[in-house]
Amino acid sequence: MSKVHKEQETGGMALHAVQAGTPTQDAAGLLAAALKPGADYSQVVNAVEAVLQCTQRGLAGDAASYAQYQSLLLELHLPGEPRTEPTRRWMASQIYLVEDKFAPELPNFTALPxxxxxxxxxxxxxxxxxxxxxxxxxxxxxxxxxxxxxxxxxxxxxxxxxxxxxxxxxxxxxxxxxxxxxxxxxxxxxxxxxxxxxxxxxxxxxxxxxxxxxxxxxxxxxxxxxxxxxxxxxxxxxxxxxxxxxxxxxxxxxxxxxxxxxxxxxxxxxxxxxxxxxxxxxxxxxxxxxxxxxxxxxxxxxxxxxxxxxxxxxxxxxxxxxxxxxxxxxxxxxxxxxxxx
Missing domain, CATH: 1.20.910.10 (Heme oxygenase-like)
Known part of the structure; x- marks a missing residue:
């Protein structure tokens, strides 16, 4: 069993992958287009779908996708064109939802006083x-x-x-x-x-x-x-x-x-x-x-x-x-x- 699969099975987060795949090639380009002033709704949707696919693969253990999704998320987090702030925050919030699925499971957790x-x-x-x-x-x-x-x-x-x-x-x-x-x-x-x-x-x-x-x-x-x-x-x-x-x-x-x-x-x-x-x-x-x-x-x-x-x-x-x-x-x-x- 690979290191990535072991970490997934125990609820851990795969920060390093054994094998690197290919990130979504057009995610960066789609995101750049979606963040231009005047971008339409379909451009935003296409971009966020591509970024979320990259995020999913990255958190599943693909090293290249992990690196790309972290770069794209940081781009959304950093101050940028003020008119795109609402779009960037919404896109980032969608990435958080994917990340939530990879949160540590804590199988032996019990609440305490x-x-x-x-x-x-x-x-x-x-x-x-x-x-x-x-x-x-x-x-x-x-x-x-x-x-x-x-x-x-x-x-x-x-x-x-x-x-x-x-x-x-x-x-x-x-x-x-x-x-x-x-x-x-x-x-x-x-x-x-x-x-x-x-x-x-x-x-x-x-x-x-x-x-x-x-x-x-x-x-x-x-x-x-x-x-x-x-x-x-x-x-x-x-x-x-x-x-x-x-x-x-x-x-x-x-x-x-x-x-x-x-x-x-x-x-x-x-x-x-x-x-x-x-x-x-x-x-x-x-x-x-x-x-x-x-x-x-x-x-x-x-x-x-x-x-x-x-x-x-x-x-x-x-x-x-x-x-x-x-x-x-x-x-x-x-x-x-x-x-x-």
């Missing part, structure tokens, strides 16, 4: 945190060359610069202001409170500038697994069931202090000045408050069996994608080391 559910969630996060990944060990416990640090920070910028947009998306999923305010308070801090020059993207940009890392991102050139990581974050916070977005953001926020503290300590060992280091100094202390506020909101919804199941599905899927993504970065980092040896 809320306090025990948090123990289950935190145990899952602790077991699969990226702090234990070989690349993290190399960077934070070893003596990495400057080349490796710069490589890591470049990708750190790609996944971190617009974190505020995830908070904004999820806030809109909540009708009650007392629930949405959890994310608005977090957004207030992300925006720098009363000082826009202290916004978190601006602070992180100082570090990129210090290491001479371009702030512009060539999304088309990203590896399919990095696109999958970015796409999944957006998918989760836009999902109609808030369990998906809450799981994603809780997983990110709950380990934020540890991750950023490790990076800050690395920067200190490299004698990076205070201004470029400020983003990680700040995040090494304050995110615990955001985590607790978010859990209080989760606890209001957690008694339901359906919520707990979807929350855990989102969590497992996030960590599956996260591991594949970090494995890819680690392999590329090691490859660069061999080339420069």
């Amino acid at each position: 809320v306090d025990q559910f948090r123990e289950r969630v935190d145990a899952e996060i602790a077991a699969r945190t990226r702090v234990k990944h070989p690349m993290s060990v190399h960077l934070f416990e070893g003596t990495p060359p400057l080349r490796d640090v710069r490589f890591f920070l470049q990708h750190h910028w790609t996944r971190s610069y617009n974190f505020y947009s995830l908070l904004a998306e999820l806030a809109f999923r909540f009708e009650a202001i007392e629930d949405a305010s959890v994310f608005y308070r977090n957004l207030y801090g992300e925006a720098g409170a009363e000082s826009p020059d202290r916004s978190h993207p601006a602070l992180l940009a100082h570090l990129m500038t210090y290491f001479d890392i371009p702030l512009s991102i060539d999304f088309a050139r990203l590896d399919p697994l990095e696109k999958a990581y970015l796409n999944n974050r957006i998918r989760c916070v836009r999902h109609t069931d808030v369990a998906w977005g809450l799981a994603l953001l809780y997983a990110v926020e709950s380990v934020s202090c540890v991750n950023h503290r490790r990076i800050y300590e690395l920067l200190q060992r490299l004698d990076v000045p205070a201004e470029p280091s400020e983003f990680h100094r700040l995040h090494g202390t304050q995110d615990e408050i955001d985590t607790e506020e978010m859990w209080n909101l989760i606890a209001k919804l957690a008694p339901g069996e359906s919520f707990q199941r979807m929350f855990m599905q989102s969590l497992v899927r996030h960590f599956d994608i996260n591991k594949a993504y970090f494995d890819m970065l680690w392999q590329e980092m090691q490859g660069q080391a061999i080339q420069n040896a």
Whole structure:
């Protein structure tokens, strides 16, 4: 039995395929035509059908189709022509429906009392945190060359610069202001409170500038697994069931202090000045408050069996994608080391 078939049988997601097939050749062209101002309804329908076929094959294990569907989905997620925004969001929502069919099945899942559910969630996060990944060990416990640090920070910028947009998306999923305010308070801090020059993207940009890392991102050139990581974050916070977005953001926020503290300590060992280091100094202390506020909101919804199941599905899927993504970065980092040896 192939690796792909085994993963499908156990409800896992096939992030790597044993055999690569041929993606839908006209999906990209049909999508481009459908997103032109003035495109008619039939063009939109033809495009979405082609993209969904590509998505289905990709999630079933076809590597070429997987890469193409992640590229097309990221194109739908990225800001574009304002007049096509409703079309792009609708198309992306149709892809989410296909992805839902490949969510982890969790065959042994049982609902728990809320306090025990948090123990289950935190145990899952602790077991699969990226702090234990070989690349993290190399960077934070070893003596990495400057080349490796710069490589890591470049990708750190790609996944971190617009974190505020995830908070904004999820806030809109909540009708009650007392629930949405959890994310608005977090957004207030992300925006720098009363000082826009202290916004978190601006602070992180100082570090990129210090290491001479371009702030512009060539999304088309990203590896399919990095696109999958970015796409999944957006998918989760836009999902109609808030369990998906809450799981994603809780997983990110709950380990934020540890991750950023490790990076800050690395920067200190490299004698990076205070201004470029400020983003990680700040995040090494304050995110615990955001985590607790978010859990209080989760606890209001957690008694339901359906919520707990979807929350855990989102969590497992996030960590599956996260591991594949970090494995890819680690392999590329090691490859660069061999080339420069």
